[in-house]
Amino acid sequence: MEALRERVSDDHEYLRDDGAFVFHHPPKYLWERSPDTIDRELIWQDYHLYIHVPFCRKICTFCTFERRQLHRGAIDWFVELLDREMDLYQNQDRFDLAKIQSVYLGGGTASLLSNDHIAHILKRLRAEFGLRGEETEITLESEPGTKKPADLQVIRKLGVNRISIGAQAFDDAQLKLLNRSHSVQQTLDMITAAKQAGFDNLHIDVMYGLPGQTMARWQETVRRTIDLEPTHISAYPLIVFPGELLDRSLEKNTLPGRPDKETINEMREYATAEFKAAGLFRYSTAEFARPGKECRYVQSTWDSSDYLGFGPGAYSRHGHLLWEDDVIHPAYERKIQSGEKPLGKRYEMAPEQQLQRDIAMGLCLLEIDIDELQKKAGCVFENEFLETYGQLEEQGLLDREGSRVFLTEKGVRYATYVMKCFTTQ
Numbered sequence: 232m233e234a235l236r237e238r239v240s241d242d243h244e245y246l247r248d249d250g251a252f253v254f255h256h257p258p259k260y261l262w263e264r265s266p267d268t269i270d271r272e273l274i275w276q277d278y279h280l281y282i283h284v285p286f287c288r289k290i291c292t293f294c295t296f297e298r299r300q301l302h303r304g305a306i307d308w309f310v311e312l313l314d315r316e317m318d319l320y321q322n323q324d325r326f327d328l329a330k331i332q333s334v335y336l337g338g339g340t341a342s343l344l345s346n347d348h349i350a351h352i353l354k355r356l357r358a359e360f361g362l363r364g365e366e367t368e369i370t371l372e373s374e375p376g377t378k379k380p381a382d383l384q385v386i387r388k389l390g391v392n393r394i395s396i397g398a399q400a401f402d403d404a405q406l407k408l409l410n411r412s413h414s415v416q417q418t419l420d421m422i423t424a425a426k427q428a429g430f431d432n433l434h435i436d437v438m439y440g441l442p443g444q445t446m447a448r449w450q451e452t453v454r455r456t457i458d459l460e461p462t463h464i465s466a467y468p469l470i471v472f473p474g475e476l477l478d479r480s481l482e483k484n485t486l487p488g489r490p491d492k493e494t495i496n497e498m499r500e501y502a503t504a505e506f507k508a509a510g511l512f513r514y515s516t517a518e519f520a521r522p523g524k525e526c527r528y529v530q531s532t533w534d535s536s537d538y539l540g541f542g543p544g545a546y547s548r549h550g551h552l553l554w555e556d557d558v559i560h561p562a563y564e565r566k567i568q569s570g571e572k573p574l575g576k577r578y579e580m581a582p583e584q585q586l587q588r589d590i591a592m593g594l595c596l597l598e599i600d601i602d603e604l605q606k607k608a609g610c611v612f613e614n615e616f617l618e619t620y621g622q623l624e625e626q627g628l629l630d631r632e633g634s635r636v637f638l639t640e641k642g643v644r645y646a647t648y649v650m651k652c653f654t655t656q
């Protein structure tokens with residue numbers, strides 16, 4: 232692990248102040264469309280399953296998830312290809328020992344799937360992919376206004392036991408500014424209907440650092456979110472991706488400005504304290520849950536678990552192998568129709584790279600066990616690594632108890648910087 236040390240900055244001015252910036256390690260620019268070592272029989276055992284529905288009714292200004300404008304027939308097109316993709320994995324990989332630990336129907340907008348689509352998908356997961364028992368976490372990610380109360384009743388009975396609702400804000404003007412396609416009332420109605428349908432595991436997404444958002448507005452969002460009594464809250468600091476629509480609008484001053492960095496930090500601290508007082512504890516840089524209600528799927532994306540993703544742009548990991556499904560819809564379709572897995576970019580990690588990934592990304596869950604990760608990657612620390620740890624500890628960003636290393640409160644603010652210090656690429 233050469234040159235880890237060079238990444239540590241002595242000057243706090245240079246610490247990146249973006250606590251929940253999502254990144255991949257090894258970085259995506261290194262992933263390739265070959266070699267094809269991934270395209271072979273894989274044996275799935277304990278793993279998590281993700282389905283990416285890549286369509287939305289409207290495109291929100293801030294979002295860069297793989298999503299396209301919904302059009303007539305889009306969801307049927309998607310589900311038909313998803314079925315073929317599942318066939319391809321059934322033909323090539325082994326699922327006889329498989330046990331799904333969690334299912335996440337996400338997107339885009341997964342709640343655009345019809346009840347029949349959801350029934351069909353779950354039936355296949357149970358029959359062929361190792362989904363067993365009532366207890367396995369099954370989440371439907373939903374945009375307010377996309378499901379009627381009666382649909383939610385049906386979906387709950389099908390076995391979906393967790394619902395994630397993208398509230399974002401409780402202010403219609405703010406929602407409009409973000410180009411959301413729902414109102415605050417629709418958010419409230421969906422939450423009420425979900426509770427009535429028996430969803431007692433309720434996840435709400437909200438965002439801070441939004442254009443025009445004041446501290447007072449954020450405090451109101453936090454209070455109203457708590458009042459809805461969710462079991463899980465994701466509170467995301469807005470990430471403005473350079474060159475994207477939101478970035479351009481902010482540049483052109485066609486949107487009100489964003490709060491400054493100090494205010495954004497205060498927003499995070501305020502929410503963390505209020506959620507904690509309400510019994511929702513932080514378990515990742517942006518996620519809060521009642522004890523025992525942490526999202527298993529969210530954890531799997533950071534904690535070195537295996538996960539299998541279906542749908543354009545969905546990510547998968549099997550041990551040291553990483554890949555994403557082709558993000559280009561025609562290419563995704565063409566590959567599937569010609570009987571190939573729709574693989575896009577992929578990466579085969581060397582043991583050191585795997586260790587770096589699992590340390591860096593694992594810190595998103597605030598804490599890692601170094602011994603465990605070394606064992607899993609099959610390689611050990613270099614001295615330089617310990618030096619990096621020492622410097623970050625001196626800066627007050629990390630702490631340690633035995634083999635457990637964790638982010639301090641300050642470390643959460645500078646989480647991306649800390650994570651990147653543990654990577655050489």
Ligand SMILES: C[S@@+](CC[C@H](N)C(=O)[O-])C[C@H]1O[C@@H](n2cnc3c(N)ncnc32)[C@H](O)[C@@H]1O
Pocket residue numbers: 287293294295296337338339340341372373374375396397398399436437438467468469470471472
């Ligand atoms: C796939 S979306 C959620 C489901 C549904 N499509 C919706 O919007 O209601 C996942 C979540 O990521 C968050 N998100 C999306 N883009 C973001 C950005 N640029 N910065 C911070 N959070 C973002 C939003 O809170 C959003 O609810």
Ligand code: SF4
Pocket residue numbers: 286287288289290291294295296298338339340374397
């Ligand atoms: S509805 Fe959700 S996935 Fe779609 S553009 Fe908006 S935030 Fe992104």
